[in-house]
Amino acid sequence: MSFINYSSREINCKLVYYGPGLxxxxxxxxxxxxxxxxxxxxxxISLATETERTLFFDFLPLSLGEIRGFKTRFHLYTVPGQVxxxxxxxxxxxxxxxxxxxxxSQVERMEANIESMENLRQNLIEQGYNLDKLPFIIQYNKxxxxxxxxxxxxxxxxxxxxxxxxxxRATTGVGVFETxxxxxxxxxxxxxxxxxx
Amino acid sequence: MSGPDVMFPEEQRQISSVCQRLHRDANxxxxxxxxxxxxPIAEAGEVGEIDVTSLSSLTAGNVAATGGISKxxxxxxxxxxxxxxxxxHVHITLVAGRAILVVLFDERSxxxxxxxxxxxxxxEMARLFEQVAKKAASGTGPxxxxxxxxxxxxxxxxx
Numbered sequence: 001m002s003f004i005n006y007s008s009r010e011i012n013c014k015l016v017y018y019g020p021g022l023x024x025x026x027x028x029x030x031x032x033x034x035x036x037x038x039x040x041x042x043x044x045i046s047l048a049t050e051t052e053r054t055l056f057f058d059f060l061p062l063s064l065g066e067i068r069g070f071k072t073r074f075h076l077y078t079v080p081g082q083v084x085x086x087x088x089x090x091x092x093x094x095x096x097x098x099x100x101x102x103x104x105s106q107v108e109r110m111e112a113n114i115e116s117m118e119n120l121r122q123n124l125i126e127q128g129y130n131l132d133k134l135p136f137i138i139q140y141n142k143x144x145x146x147x148x149x150x151x152x153x154x155x156x157x158x159x160x161x162x163x164x165x166x167x168x169r170a171t172t173g174v175g176v177f178e179t180x181x182x183x184x185x186x187x188x189x190x191x192x193x194x195x196x197x
Numbered sequence: 198m199s200g201p202d203v204m205f206p207e208e209q210r211q212i213s214s215v216c217q218r219l220h221r222d223a224n225x226x227x228x229x230x231x232x233x234x235x236x237p238i239a240e241a242g243e244v245g246e247i248d249v250t251s252l253s254s255l256t257a258g259n260v261a262a263t264g265g266i267s268k269x270x271x272x273x274x275x276x277x278x279x280x281x282x283x284x285x286h287v288h289i290t291l292v293a294g295r296a297i298l299v300v301l302f303d304e305r306s307x308x309x310x311x312x313x314x315x316x317x318x319x320x321e322m323a324r325l326f327e328q329v330a331k332k333a334a335s336g337t338g339p340x341x342x343x344x345x346x347x348x349x350x351x352x353x354x355x356x
Contacts (some may be wrong), residue, residue: 003236004203012236041251049259056262067349069331070341075235075254091261095234099336181354188350194200194325194344 001096001192004070012073012093013187015105018120020112021053021081024141027170028102029060029076032180035173036062055079057092061128064184074184081116090123098135098187099124100179103158105140105148110157117158133171135186138165139179143171202232202295204280205338207328209239215321216241219298226285229299229323230292231256238296252299256289260297277315279308280292283319290315 003012017025026046033044042061049055058078063071079089093099101120103113121131140154149169159165164182168175204212212230220228220241227242229249235257237249259278267275274294280287287301288311298319300311332338 003203003232003234004201004341005236005238006211007206007343011341012232014234043248043252045255054336056258059251059258061250061254065353067325067353068341068344072353075238087265088262091265094261124351171325185350185354188345188353189347191201192342192345192350195340 001050002097008071008125008164009069010071010073011067011188011191012075013097013191014075014077014185015077015098015100015183015187016092016096017078017100017102018089018093018116019081020104020116021083023081023104023109023113023116024080024112025078025100025102026054026058028139028141028168029058029078029175031170031173031176032062033060035120035177039090040064053082054078055085056080056088056120067188071183073189074187075181083115086119086123089119090113090126093123093129096124096127096129096134096135097151098183099131100180100183101136101138101139101158102168103140103154105142105154106145107147110149110153111153112184114157132161134191135183136163137179137183137186138163139168139175140165141168141170141175143167143174144169200333201342202234203329203338204238205329205332207236208325208332209250212322212325213239213241215318215325219300219314219318223311225300225302225311227301227306229256229301231251231297231299233257233260233291233295233297247301255295256299258343260289262289275337277312288312292319293326295326296322298322309318337345 013047040063045059056062060076062074166175166179216239218229227244230239231253235254238254278289290298290299
């Protein structure tokens, strides 16, 4: 849940990168971390296994500038994508303000994408959220790989409500900041809308 | 979805002063108050060399994981945790289900003293959070959200 501190003049929001295992959620955060100036970021934390698979979450705090004298701070989290870490995924969704779904474009991962999307919807319901009412962006990652589904196919399977979607190659950064900006903008717009402003 | 969590300057001052008193009375190294979702709210003591943002996020993750364990065990939330280190120990308490109070202490203090002082401080903080919630619900506090325009948001994302 976003947190507005009128004393320190800060708006804090929580973004969660969700999606199937090995889809590129951590890579998104690593690219953002690598390309952001030191003043705008905090330390990136990865709670990972010995084989560098996300065990609990990755965390990256970012400042995106000021609105009307209030610093906007975004806390970026990833969830562990592997199916059996579902209990951890639920915890990380607590207090979420916006979700990025990082889909793996490879044909053989379509099933995993669909399963993860359904898992996201279900876990949000358990936390009292409705995916259709939450700021939500889809990223089709790994567009540089050879055996990929077309964007139209991915859209058909994963994006029935026509939320904003981006093609990406997170390893080289293509689409990474576009996705981040879009979700941050959607969260702030929703925050403003929710206040009746 | 409910509205955002907020903190107003008057309550922030009072909460900071409760943190400072707790730091003194518990002979603690440092005291941190963190929102349940991991945002730092207030601090007192020797925090200069601590990465407060990271510590806050990890503590919130830790509390969330412990809450998950309590659910599996059909136990109510574990309201406090203690981590014993070689030099620094950490005492973590939930405050009114809304925030997390973290006390870092060493051999200058003891778990018993920290627990005793935390109980009183947590009660005071819970009252202050209640006050904030009432103020936010009644609309008597300030509201930046009503002032933000689409143009402000656009400006933030102009390269």
